Amino acid sequence: MSVNYDYSDTPRIITPPPGPKSREYMEKEKKLFFAAWYTNKDVPLIMRRKYGWTIEDVDGNTYIDMVTGWASTPLGAGYEPVIERAIEVLRESGGIECTDYVTDIHLFELAEKLVEISPPQLTRVAPDTTGTEAVEAALRLARETTGRYFIITFHGSFHGGNYGAAGAGPTSPDVTRGIKEYIHGFIHVPYPTCYRCPLKQTYPQCNLACVDWIEDVVLRYETAPETIAGVLYEPIQGENGIFIPPDGWMERLHAMGEKYGWMMIDDEVQTGFGRTGKMFAIEWWPEVAEKVDLMPLAKAITGGALPIAAVLGTDEAMTSSDEIYLGGTFAWQPAACAAAAAGIDALYQEDVLEHVQRLEKISLERMKAWIDKYEIVGDVRIKGLYNAIEFVEDKETKKPAPKITREIHYACIRRGLILINEEDIWWLRMLPALNMPEDLFVRALDILEEAILEVSRKYGKGVK
Numbered sequence: 001m002s003v004n005y006d007y008s009d010t011p012r013i014i015t016p017p018p019g020p021k022s023r024e025y026m027e028k029e030k031k032l033f034f035a036a037w038y039t040n041k042d043v044p045l046i047m048r049r050k051y052g053w054t055i056e057d058v059d060g061n062t063y064i065d066m067v068t069g070w071a072s073t074p075l076g077a078g079y080e081p082v083i084e085r086a087i088e089v090l091r092e093s094g095g096i097e098c099t100d101y102v103t104d105i106h107l108f109e110l111a112e113k114l115v116e117i118s119p120p121q122l123t124r125v126a127p128d129t130t131g132t133e134a135v136e137a138a139l140r141l142a143r144e145t146t147g148r149y150f151i152i153t154f155h156g157s158f159h160g161g162n163y164g165a166a167g168a169g170p171t172s173p174d175v176t177r178g179i180k181e182y183i184h185g186f187i188h189v190p191y192p193t194c195y196r197c198p199l200k201q202t203y204p205q206c207n208l209a210c211v212d213w214i215e216d217v218v219l220r221y222e223t224a225p226e227t228i229a230g231v232l233y234e235p236i237q238g239e240n241g242i243f244i245p246p247d248g249w250m251e252r253l254h255a256m257g258e259k260y261g262w263m264m265i266d267d268e269v270q271t272g273f274g275r276t277g278k279m280f281a282i283e284w285w286p287e288v289a290e291k292v293d294l295m296p297l298a299k300a301i302t303g304g305a306l307p308i309a310a311v312l313g314t315d316e317a318m319t320s321s322d323e324i325y326l327g328g329t330f331a332w333q334p335a336a337c338a339a340a341a342a343g344i345d346a347l348y349q350e351d352v353l354e355h356v357q358r359l360e361k362i363s364l365e366r367m368k369a370w371i372d373k374y375e376i377v378g379d380v381r382i383k384g385l386y387n388a389i390e391f392v393e394d395k396e397t398k399k400p401a402p403k404i405t406r407e408i409h410y411a412c413i414r415r416g417l418i419l420i421n422e423e424d425i426w427w428l429r430m431l432p433a434l435n436m437p438e439d440l441f442v443r444a445l446d447i448l449e450e451a452i453l454e455v456s457r458k459y460g461k462g463v464k
């Protein structure tokens with residue numbers, strides 16, 4: 001790794017969060033923003049800046065950053081070659097242009113790079129600005145190509161927040177609230193969330209009953225296969241608490257898609273660009289990777305600089321219609337393209353894939369042991385630097401423990417570590433930069449374990 005941000009001061013807590021300045025801003029927030037923005041504030045502080053692997057709040061505290069803009073700063077915050085390139089091209093190109101109308105030269109380098117690093121059948125690009133848009137573009141392309149309308153998606157999946165994408169991925173009733181009643185055309189089926197199998201089965205004795213569900217239930221009772229345009233899936237479910245499909249699931253799903261002529265849409269918005277230890281998570285299933293028809297990308301594609309997203313697709317998926325309007329005014333701004341291209345180069349130069357696999361080993365060894373050690377740790381799921389730790393009231397009943405989870409997160413924040421935990425959720429996730437140094441990563445695990453111990457003791461829960 002060539003990058004070396006100074007983190008000698010991280011973590012450093014000089015005033016317990018939220019400090020006085022954060023409180024002041026949080027009061028202002030309540031007057032200025034819409035209600036869902038500030039109620040149930042998951043991270044009670046206001047950030048002054050990010051630097052490297054660190055978040056600094058307005059009160060001068062520094063935290064280890066395990067959020068990274070929800071996986072959007074894969075090289076740490078302020079990665080110079082990417083930021084420099086963004087600024088350079090912002091100046092050179094003159095700023096914003098509607099690039100599907102007056103196409104800028106900087107788009108080509110990124111498009112070529114994306115095609116080069118993705119599975120070989122994905123030969124074309126549709127520009128977008130956010131992951132939500134990229135998912136919705138992929139849905140439209142699948143429907144346009146097949147002339148069919150239904151899309152199969154999975155319970156627990158998250159594909160974005162606007163009407164189409166939120167309608168596709170029912171992670172929770174909050175995400176689809178006020179949307180579900182208007183958005184049609186999705187058929188939701190069980191994902192292999194094996195720790196909490198919705199079919200109450202156990203792998204491998206289940207023989208992947210959740211895939212059979214599609215034929216046994218959907219095709220038998222709901223609709224014929226020729227009404228289905230495609231299947232939209234996360235290769236590893238992220239927002240739902242990192243569920244990694246067991247052996248055989250992905251192959252069986254794709255075989256079914258092939259049998260009925262469904263377009264397979266692999267949503268790599270969160271898993272793409274090295275997060276799981278491969279450039280794209282689907283590469284963990286090599287025979288299947290070459291059968292993907294459409295692949296939405298966002299987040300880490302940015303290299304941490306400017307918003308940008310894309311859909312990659314096969315010739316067939318991308319040329320079936322020359323009339324469809326995708327993207328938008330801000331899609332593929334010249335500076336965002338140049339920065340994204342520099343970010344992709346850096347992922348290779350920094351050898352992040354090897355590093356991610358190294359850190360994965362450390363977290364697997366350390367965190368898996370917590371299942372036996374702590375009564376409240378129900379499950380630990382890890383692939384690369386995509387991981388979740390799930391907390392339960394009771395290991396036998398697996399009763400979810402959202403209150404305990406939140407207290408553990410607050411205990412982490414008080415020690416200078418920010419993870420991902422949202423309201424009423426009983427798992428914590430870490431999305432570190434892919435080049436986080438080993439000692440800082442281990443320090444984060446130490447803090448997390450101290451917090452688990454503190455809260456276990458508070459609730460009189462067992463510790464071995």
Ligand SMILES: Cc1ncc(COP(=O)(O)O)c(C=O)c1O
Pocket residue numbers: 070130131132133135158159160161234238239267268269270271298299
């Ligand atoms: C798998 C997946 N798809 C799509 C999205 C939506 O991306 P965005 O927030 O950029 O619209 C997300 C966001 O978390 C995601 O995790």
